[in-house]
Amino acid sequence: MKKILIALDYDPTAEKIAETGYALATAMKAEVVLVHVIAEPAYYSSMEYSIMGFTGFRGFSDVNIPVVVDEFKKETQRFLDQSKEHLGDASIKTLVMEGVFADSILEAAKSESADIIVMGSHGRGGLDKLIMGSVAEKVLHHSSVPLFIIPTKEFEKKAP
Numbered sequence: 765m766k767k768i769l770i771a772l773d774y775d776p777t778a779e780k781i782a783e784t785g786y787a788l789a790t791a792m793k794a795e796v797v798l799v800h801v802i803a804e805p806a807y808y809s810s811m812e813y814s815i816m817g818f819t820g821f822r823g824f825s826d827v828n829i830p831v832v833v834d835e836f837k838k839e840t841q842r843f844l845d846q847s848k849e850h851l852g853d854a855s856i857k858t859l860v861m862e863g864v865f866a867d868s869i870l871e872a873a874k875s876e877s878a879d880i881i882v883m884g885s886h887g888r889g890g891l892d893k894l895i896m897g898s899v900a901e902k903v904l905h906h907s908s909v910p911l912f913i914i915p916t917k918e919f920e921k922k923a924p
Contacts, residue, residue, distance in 0.1 A: 866899050
């Protein structure tokens with residue numbers, strides 16, 4: 765294993781996913797690529813969080829949802845840079861993708877020649893799963909490389 769792709773979202777459990785994926789990469793002496801897939805603008809406007817020192821999108825509010833994808837990319841890059849800083853490794857590569865979550869993660873793994881994908885599974889159920897589906901499940905069914913899926917339910921209970 766020479767390259768590990770770590771898929772991060774803005775869930776507070778992203779910190780644990782990044783740390784666990786990075787520890788795996790360190791143990792294997794592998795390169796790390798952090799990836800985030802940009803979602804619909806409304807998804808970000810009402811989020812309040814602090815993840816690895818990143819406290820959300822500056823200047824974005826419910827009444828000021830950005831319509832310019834470039835602004836999303838800049839803020840997402842800032843999130844990934846902050847994540848990289850949190851992990852303490854300037855050599856980590858970052859990648860901002862757009863599109864369907866699972867498809868974009870698979871595309872990133874292919875384009876980066878990743879040997880393994882690390883991601884969390886939020887364990888959503890019921891209507892949430894019916895509407896959104898399971899990103900981890902979709903990646904699992906279509907990936908040509910191994911997955912390291914981190915169940916995040918325990919971390920979600922402890923998240924502030």
